[in-house]
Amino acid sequence: MAPTTAHPGQAPDRNAGRPKAERSPALLDLECIQCGARHPVADLPRGCPVCDAAGRNSNMFCRYADEAPLAERVPYPGIPDPDQGPTPLLPWEPNVYVKNEAVLRTGSHKDRFAAVVAAHAQAAGYRAVALGSSGNAGLAMAAYAAEAGLRCTVAAFEWLPETTRRFFTDLGADLRTFDDDRDRLRCIRDLADDPETLTVSNITDPVVGSHPLGIEGYKHIAWEIADQVPEDVDHVVVPSSRGDLAWGICLGFWDLHQVTGRPVPKLHLVEPFPRLSAVLDGAAVTDRFPGDHGRLSSIAGSSTTVQAHRAVTLTGGTATVVPDDTADTYYRLLCRRGHVWERSSVTVFAALASLREKGVVRDDSVTVLVATSHFFKGL
Ligand SMILES: [Zn+2]
Structure with missing residues (x-):
């Protein structure tokens, strides 16, 4: 498709002379999550070329120099704009915090x-x-x-x-x-x-x-949590479809572990029906998992990914199913208390209850729930 000239709304004055972002000097290459093949940094919408040729596609992730400080372990240091500051961490109940991503510019992570x-x-x-x-x-x-x-x-x-x-x-x-x-x-x-x-x-x-360089942007959630929570975090609960967010948070905690020695929390990925749960029970990650997501469109889809699977298995976490009627109950309850997160986001509260019931999360465990999105879009 031929490019068109930017219309006025696409080129506000403040960007006219904006310098291009500088790539991190510590970024070495991309590594396949599944097979470990390395590839020079490039845009690979089909994921790892080796796994693509074998018909079992997998995303790649950025590899950085071992001695690199945290600030250089993102593709473009300074992006996202540090002036935006960290998103708030809300004390929710004893040992439970909510990371409120809904406050970001367009209302989501x-x-x-x-x-x-x-x-x-x-x-x-x-x-x-x-x-x-x-x-x-x-x-x-x-x-x-x-x-x-x-x-x-x-x-x-x-x-x-x-x-x-x-x-x-x-x-x-x-x-x-x-x-x-x-x-x-x-x-x-x-x-x-x-x-x-x-x-x-x-x-x-x-x-x-999604694009592996963009997924690196989610590392800041891990780093902010580590700054904001006084204790070591045991569990992080994240709404999930194809695992971009969970994988980015996982990478952030691994970096932190490498640089500071802090332990990596268990990541719990919340889904509306068994997909990743089915893979953890033995189904192939390449399978299709048709299911009813009801009104949870942000975490819908009939597939899961290698990156979602790795986020759980590398951290010792779980996949937790929260059906849409349960999410709806929590949504109404939280709205009546004045909270404005979308239905897919409030699944983390239902998942916490379920993880406690199963004894996975204890009352003295430190847990962060990632509330991903504002309800204003009607999703
Ligand atoms: Zn591969």
Whole structure:
């Protein structure tokens, strides 16, 4: 697709002379999560080329020099903008904290991903970004692309809420909607063939997850938690679809462990029906897991990923199922107490109750629940 000239909303004055982000001097290469193959830093929307050739796709992650300080263990130090400050950590009940990602610019943790890939796209000379999303990821990407003067194409489902649709228009995104997931995926694959467009979401089957440089943006959640919680953290509970967020947090805690020796908490990934749970019970990670996600669209999808699996197995965590009717109950309860997180986000509160019941989380364990998103988009 031919690039078009940025319209006024995409090129505000403050960005006119904005310097390109500088890549971390400590970034060595990309390593496959599954097979360990290494590859020079590049945009690989199909994930690891070795695993792709074998038909068992896997995402890659950034490898840094062993002696690198934390600040250099992200692809573009200074992105996301440190002026934004850490998101609040709310004391919830004894030994339980809530990391409130809903306060970020577009109301979700996806801002952290979008900030990094927008900086990367700009630094690498792309004119546009593209992704599949019907919610938080798309809006975050649209906002950060607009700020960087990049076009942003979002391939969404026709059912996306009217509020979200309007926000896409307001942010100047090229919104394309589809009834059928195969058509939606075809649209993103076509855009991945355009050398001027950086595709940042999944285009493969088996699914790999999103752009590995963007996932690195989630490391800051781990680092902020470590700064904000006085004790060592035992458990972190995270809503999950394809595991981008959980894997990024996992990488952040591993870095922290390497640099400071602090223990890595167990990561618990919350899903609306068994996908990762089925893989932990013996199903193949490449299987399809059709299931009813009800109104939990942000953590929907019939697949899981190698990165989600590794986030659980490397940390000794779990996959925890919270069905949509349980999430709905918690959503109403929390709204009545004045909290404004979306349904997929409040699954972490239900998961905590379930993990306590199973004896996985004890009352004296220190636990952080990641509340990912604001409810204003109607998701
Ligand atoms: Zn591989």
